[in-house]
Amino acid sequence: MKSNTGLVFALPALIVLFMLIAYPVFYTGWLSVTNDQGQFTGLQNFSAVLRPRVTTQALWNTLWWVAGSIFFQVLLGVTAAILLNQNFMGRALVRSIALIPWVIPGIVAATTWAWMFHTEFGIINYMLTSTGALDEPVGWLTRSNTVMPAMIAINVWKLFPFVAIMVLAGLQTIPQELYEAARMDGASYWEEVRHVMLPQIRPVITAVTLLLVIWALNAITIIYAITRGGPANRTVITPIQIFRLAFENVEFNQAAALSVMFFAVVMLIVLAYSKAFASQPGEVQ
Amino acid sequence: MRRSRFTSRSLRRPGLNRPSIFLGCIVLVFVCLFPFVWMSLSSIKVLNELYTIPPQWWPEHPTLANYHKVLFESRIPRYFLNSIIVSVAATGLALVLAVFAANGFARFRFRGRSFWQACILVGQLLPTAAIIVPLFITLRVLGLVNTYWGLILVYMIITLPLSVWMLTSYFKAIPLELEEAAIIDGASRVGILFRITLPLSLPGIVAVLVYAFITTWNEFIFALCFATDSRVKTLPIGLAEFSTEFNTDWGAVMAASMVMTVPIALLFLVFQRHFVGGLTAGATKG
Amino acid sequence: MKLLKLAGFFALSVLSTVTMNTGAQAGDVVWWAPNWGEERARTLAQKYMAANAGTNIKIEVTVANGLPERVLTAMRSGAAPDIIEVQHGWVNGYAQGDLIVPLDDTIQDKEDYVKAAINYVSWNGKIWAMPYRIETHGVIYNKDHFKEAGLDPEKPPKTWDDLIAAAKALTKSGRYGFGITGGGEVGNTIFRSLPFIWMNGGDIISPDMKKAVLNSPEAVKAVEFYTNFYKQGLAPKSTLENDGLALRRLFIAGTVSAYQSGQFDLPAIQKENPNIKLGAMMIPAPAGKQTAAVLGGWSYVIPKSAKNPVESKKFLQFLNTTENQGYYTDTFPARTSSIKLPRFDDSMLKPFAEMLPYGRPVPVHKNWVKIVQAYFDGIQRILLGDQSVQKSMDEANEEIQALLN
CATH class of the missing domain: 1.10.3720.10 (MetI-like)
Structure with a gap:
């Protein structure tokens, strides 16, 4: 069916988004090539924002942050979803409990974790030292080699339930016939996971991963609330840098320039992704 | 009972064995609830029990x-x-x-x-x-x-x-x-x-x-x-x-x-x- | 094409149901007041409205979390309220961004205001905000800990050497003698470490704001003095994750025996741990030199897009009479005549009041926030053990110089 029916279905959403987002996108683009008096300055903001050493460091940190977060979120999320798709007593309750990290407001979760990780007050250090697992408290948030992993761990904890819920929904929509067919062939449980479940939920995992990438690229609440990018820029990521430029330094033009570059990079990822996404089977031919 | 609903189907699906489900659930619940429990205990503590060194699990005077x-x-x-x-x-x-x-x-x-x-x-x-x-x-x-x-x-x-x-x-x-x-x-x-x-x-x-x-x-x-x-x-x-x-x-x-x-x-x-x-x-x- | 029409109709209907509007009316003065002063703000607003029929003061409560974002977003979108309370340090960014109006015509008897406060909010020969609240840090200490360490709690340290000696004596059996900050928001560490640089005759940038001077011997020695509390184990292990609030909690828990803070910490400590015998002292200075502190506090600004600037200015004058300013401030008032009010006659407050004349504003430079960020990163590199004091300050100095050109 090569008509425009599909586009018509998508049109209301596109129109509504366009009406509210077009101006912000245009505005950001305009800010990025002007100064604060509104005069056109070409690429000056871009070169100004690329100069400081922190920009490069932020870029590397962002890569780590995104890669680390996504890998564990997807791994744990899919595992939890497969587990929660089993039949057992109290399943509904466990599913609801699994939702909790995601429901807790971000700023509260961040503060609670910062408190639990604290060298002196922290319950984590207390438990590890009192059981003898550690000789003395570890400065999880103050040592350069543990602070980023700690941030990633908190982010994973916060969002793996999202992956689990999304993937679980995908698992639930798998038609019973597919399982039955596999069983006729005498498939074991793990073969079923590999040959029925994972292929069937591939589109879901693809979509979820892309969205997680976008989120991780925009997520500042956890890091900003706990370390503000410190110590000594060990956890500064590009969105935090943009936030600092805009709201701490009142340099909206440079912030816009950085946003535009950021936008371009992410857009490339999204386009590559949606091509791969589109090539998957499932539409009316 | 709950299980009868599933056994009535034509073919029963194989699943994970009970112990691994149980273990998986324990880990999952622990990971998800640990900070949450800490939060809920904090909500019933009095002011001077909130920040102590060493930290205190149970409130002595729940409120x-x-x-x-x-x-x-x-x-x-x-x-x-x-x-x-x-x-x-x-x-x-x-x-x-x-x-x-x-x-x-x-x-x-x-x-x-x-x-x-x-x-x-x-x-x-x-x-x-x-x-x-x-x-x-x-x-x-x-x-x-x-x-x-x-x-x-x-x-x-x-x-x-x-x-x-x-x-x-x-x-x-x-x-x-x-x-x-x-x-x-x-x-x-x-x-x-x-x-x-x-x-x-x-x-x-x-x-x-x-x-x-x-x-x-x-x-x-x-x-x-x-x-x-x-x-x-x-x-x-x-x-x-x-x-x-x-x-x-x-x-x-x-x-x-x-x-x-x-x-x-x-x-x-x-x-x-x-x-x-x-x-x-x-x-x-x- | 029936579907196309349907789609368009649907999109339009979503957006067209949205025509209601709850804008402020003429004669309204919208005042963004922080939640910690809400009750007092309402009392003052009531008083003013009773005397000025026809003016409606509408208070919208702000919160500390995200306040700079909220203020900037509103100002830049052209939908700001009439009066906003902001920290002194934010004012010059707004002035240089052409977001607020000058208030030279609103401030009456300027001579009565603490000069440093007026300087703080001045730029380009104009006064851009009305300071109403000022404060500086002092040092808060635990008198019982002093006694147990064999120190006289009534004769607190006066010089740097005294302070180091006291901190060493206080540090034992899980206690830390002198807590410093090395984490949290940049301001925490600026307020606590920059005064030491000033006392020692150093600075971050030269007075004409052309040259970075952070790697001068005076500044480096002061930074070394500050960071050594941590390096020598006289400040908690958690220093790099501690802000002012964490220090106070460590003090309340009895883990820290002394730390720098403002008088706003005193009621909180007394409430959470009434057993602590509190002492307060002026911040010790190098022998033979004067102490110093960063002046902090809050001002009123009127945004450029305010709907009712005339009435707002009148209301600001009412808020800043000697009596009302003294009533409204959380810490000290910016008017010298208000400080004489009975409310401020408290022996605990005395060291903090004595610190006020030594309070200095930070330089009014366009890139100040980035400059202090570079300085703060340098402090964190020292605390992390990445670099020596000299090397770290050299690097920070270089970054700051680039921000001045």
Whole structure:
């Protein structure tokens, strides 16, 4: 069916988004090539924002942050979803409990974790030292080699339930016939996971991963609330840098320039992704 | 008993063995609940038990004073109402738009499809710091600053992109044969959507609902900037109101967080028991 | 094409149901007041409205979390309220961004204001905000800990050497003698470490703001003095994650025996741990030199897009009479005549009041926030053990110089 029916279905959403987002996108683009008096300055903001050493460091940190977060979120999320798709007593309750990290407001979760990780007050250090697992408290948030992993761990904890819920929904929509067919062939449980479940939920995992990438690229609440990018820029990521430029330094033009570059990079990822996404089977031919 | 429901099926599915399910659940529950338990214990501690060295697990003098403060001496109840109105409306609107759009993307091949699908995400690709000012200007022009509708629209555009993408992937998983049969029977496109696609992808719809609701329920920075009047402020702002410049009433923040979190988890519990479980069981037989 | 029409209709109907508007009316003065002063703000507003029929003061409560974002977003979108309370340090960014109006015509008897406060909010020959609240840090200490360490709690340290000696004596059995900050928001560490640089005759940038001077011997020695509390184990291990609030909690828990803070910490400590016998002292200075402190506090600004600037200015004058300013401030008032009010006659407050004349504003430079960020990163590198004091300050100095050109 090569008509425009599909586009018509998508049109209301596109129109509504366009009406509210077009101006912000245009505005950001305009800010990025002007100064604060509104005069056109070409690429000056871009070169100004690329100069400081922190920009490069932020870029590397962002890569780590995104890669680390996504890998564990997807791994744990899919595992939890497969587990929660089993039949057992109290399943509904466990599913609801699994939702909790995601429901807790971000700023509260961040503060609670910062408190639990604290060298002196922290319950984590207390438990590890009192059981003898550690000789003395570890400065999880103050040592350069543990602070980023700690941030990633908190982010994973916060969002793996999202992956689990999304993937679980995908698992639930798998038609019973597919399982039955596999069983006729005498498939074991793990073969079923590999040959029925994972292929069937591939589109879901693809979509979820892309969205997680976008989120991780925009997520500042956890890091900003706990370390503000410190110590000594060990956890500064590009969105935090943009936030600092805009709201701490009142340099909206440079912030816009950085946003535009950021936008371009992410857009490339999204386009590559949606091509791969589109090539998957499932539409009316 | 519960198990009889499943044994009645033609073929029983193999599953993980009991011990590994049990172990998996223990780990999962522990990981998810550990900070939560710490939070809930904090909410019933008195002030001088909150920060001790070494930290103290159980409160010696448990108190409900924090809950009393949150429920009767703060604006939290009003903000709760505001949050419900905003979240329900934004979630509902986003879902309706997303269902149609996802149907278009999942079921039809048309020129520039992947381009349009990428376009849906454009609004999510700009950092909050970049879009908040122009978005405020847009709302001002529409006369929507400090109104429910302002927040609802903003939240709708925040949640819509993900909803479209997720629903697209769920719709794609539904076998085409079912729809083709309906077309032969002469059903319209919209008819197919409502009679076949939606019922079959109900778990996916619930997942998207949960996503949209939680996202809007917890959103802070837009609510802070676009709703400055107490009549429209939402719960996350209420949490921030327990902090002053140099102090935070931590017990009250924790109690308020409980008030914010627990109803949602309970709602989900009720929801999936009576809604998701029943319908998927029915659908698999069709 | 029926579907196309349907789609368009749907999109329009979503957006067209949104025509209601709850804008402020003429004669309204919208005042953004922080939640910690809400009650007092309402009392003052009531008083003013009773005397000025026809003016409606509408208070919208702000919170500390996200306040700079909220203020900037509103100002830049052209939908700001009439009066906003902001920290002194934010004012010059707004002035240089053309977001607020000058208030030279509003401030009456300027001579009565603490000069440093007026300097703080001045730029380009104009006064851009009305300071109403000022404060500086002092040192808060635990008198019982002093006694147990064999120190006289009534004769607190006066010089740097005294302070180091006291901190060493206090540090034992899980206690730390002198807590410093090295984490949290940048301001925490600026307020606590920059005064030491000033006392020692150093600075971050030269007075004409052309040259970075952070790697001068005076500044380096002061930074070394500050960071050594941590390096020598006299400050808690958690220093790099501690802000002012964490230090106070460590003090309340009895883990820290002394730390720098403002008088706003005193009620909180007394409430959470009434057993602590509190002492306060001026910040010790190098022998033979004068002490110093960063002046902090809050001002009122009127945004450029305010709907009712005339009435707002009148209301600001009412808020800043000697009596009302003294009533409204959380710490000290910016008017010298208000400080004489009975409310401020408290022996605990005395060291803090004595610090006020030594309070200095930070330089009014466009890139100040980035400059202090570079300085703060340098402090964190020292605390992390990445670099020596000299090397770290050299690097920070270089970054700051680039921001001045």
